Amino acid sequence: MRIILKWGLRLVLMALLAAVVVGLWKREEITRLWAVNTLFDEGKIVGNFSNMERAFLTVPVSRGDGPVSDLPQGEPMALPEGVTDWIAARDLTSLLVLDEGRIVHESYHKGTGAEDRRISWSMAKSYLSALFGILLDEGAIGSIDVPVTEYAPQLAGSAYDGATIRNVLQMTSGVEFDEDYLDYDSDINRMGRVLALGGTMDGFAAGLTARAAQPGERWKYVSIDTHVIGMVVRGATGRSIPDLMAEKVIAPLGLEAAPYYLSDGESVAFVLGGLNMRTRDYARFGLMFEQMGAYQGRQVVPADWVAASTRASAPTGPGEMGYGYQWWMPVNAPEGVFMARGIYGQYIYIDQTRNVVIVVTAADRQFRDPGAHAENVGMMRRIAEAL
Incomplete structure (x- = not known):
């Protein structure tokens, strides 16, 4: 014993x-x-969104060695009635308004500040679209109507086999993918755990085999489509997204601080939602698109790509928002009004008809409430109309 x-x-x-x-x-x-x-827990979410490097692996994006571009101060605007209540109700962390390139409102909330590098979430998709348009114009990618497997052969045999680049740009790949952020076992949350544990995003995408529809048949917002765009870009150029983004998009904008991407275990950037930068630097990107791809006298993104990518070309349903090439168009918005949009209340809202750019960052845990998005768009529209 x-x-x-x-x-x-x-x-x-x-x-x-x-x-x-x-x-x-x-x-x-x-x-x-x-x-x-615990990323989205009450009491932690605001701090987490300014410090995403605590939860994920990251890769830097050089800002280049040029000077910081000027965003001059304009005459402070009188905000429309209800904005203060909206800021509180939707848990905004920053609000910045540009009128003809001048800052007419800038405020930070919930303990955040101008130097915070806030997570973009899906606003990052619009950045990748901008880079893609440059590479298409340069001839690195021949056409958006070729199969994605031409540049990303590891997708052969997956649900993406047969989808074209246009399909993934427009979110019409047909891939079955559960985007429910509130379901622990959803595809989007499984993907998040792969990212956090240093797994491979390319392997995750190539492992998807189920289809909800044939490519091009119908529109469904599927974030992993954007990762496939990144695979196409890397396959076509043999270079990383952070290096390309730094050279072709970021450096010309003269940002205040170097951004960074969340990354997987192979140092592949999380292009569908992992970009982190300051609010003013998001505004610089928005201003470049408001000016049809030009910034301080330099054509950064081809004007025809700006026009094509920000036009509602995807087959979204009646009464739904429009979708282009990784950009959103609000319901009933005139031509020239479009936005980059991310979960939990992130926006770059652009109104070319009024020369207005509005950046919103937030930590809104109720972002999926009925009417929350419509309230946000309605308030940004009212701000633009007030100028």
């Missing part, structure tokens, strides 16, 4: 030691997974 107890105790101690060793070995992964699982 004594021998049995002795060996039992030894086995328990060995098991505890093994658990400690594994815990130390995987400490970083465990820490990131815990951070991801």
Whole structure:
């Protein structure tokens, strides 16, 4: 009996030691997974959205060595009635308004500041669209009507086999993908855990085999489509997205601070939602698109790509928002009004008819409430109309 107890105790101690060793070995992964699982918790979400490097691996994006471009101050605007209540109700962390390139309102909330590099979420999709348009114009990519497998052959045999680049730009790939952020087991949340644990996003995309429709048949917002665009860009150029983005989009804008991307375990940028930068720097990108791709005398993005990508060309349903090439068009908006949009209340709202750019960052845990998005768009429209 004594021998049995002795060996039992030894086995328990060995098991505890093994658990400690594994815990130390995987400490970083465990820490990131815990951070991801509490990312949107009340009391943590605001701080998390300004410090995403705590939860994920990251890759830097050079801002280049040029000077910071000027965003001059304009005459402060009188905000429309109800804006203060809207800021509080929708948990805004920053609000910046440009009128003809001048800052007429800039405010930060919930303890955030001008130097915070806030997570873009899906606003990052519009950045990748801009880069894609440049590469298409340069001839690095021959056409948007070729299969994605021409540049990303690892997708052969997946649900993306047969989809064209246009399909993924317009979110008409037909791939079955559950985008429910509130369902722990949804595809989007499984993808988040792959990212947090240092897995491979390319492998995740290539592992999708189910289709909800044939490519081009119908529109459905599927974030992983944007990762496939990134795979196409990397396959066509042999270069990383952060390097290309820095050279062709970021450096010409003269940002205040270097952005960064969240990344997977292979240092592949999380292009569908992982860009982090300051509010004023989001505004610089918006101003460039408001000016048809030109910034401070330089044509950064081809004007014809700006026009094509911000036009409602995808087959969205009646009464739904329009969708172009990774850009949104509000319901009943005139031509020239479009936006980049991310979950939890992130927006770059552009009104070319009024020369207005509005940047909103937020930590709105109720962003999926009925009417929340319509309220946001309605308030941004009222701000633009007030100028």
